[in-house]
Amino acid sequence: VSSIKxxxxxxxxxxxxxxxxxxxxxxxxxxxxxxxxxxxYYVVISRGKTRTGWVQINK
Structure with missing residues (x-):
C-alpha cells in the first residue's frame, strides 16, 4: 500500500x-x-490501483 486516506x-x-x-x-x-x-470511508492506493470502501468503529 503506497497511500491510505x-x-x-x-x-x-x-x-x-x-x-x-x-x-x-x-x-x-x-x-x-x-x-x-x-x-x-477509505481510499487505498496499492500497486497502481485505487480501492475504496468503509470501516465501522465500535468500542
Missing amino acids: IYNRYGSEVYSFDGNYTNQWQGQGKGDKILPDGTY
Whole structure:
C-alpha cells in the first residue's frame, strides 16, 4: 500500500498515510486522537490501483 486516506461521514479527511503502509491505522485521527464510533470511508492506493470502501468503529 503506497497511500491510505480515511474520511468521516461528512467527507472530511481524518487520517492519511503516504509511504510503505503496514497497519499503522488503529482508529486514530489526526493528532493521534481516537476517533468516535461511526462509519468511516477509505481510499487505498496499492500497486497502481485505487480501492475504496468503509470501516465501522465500535468500542
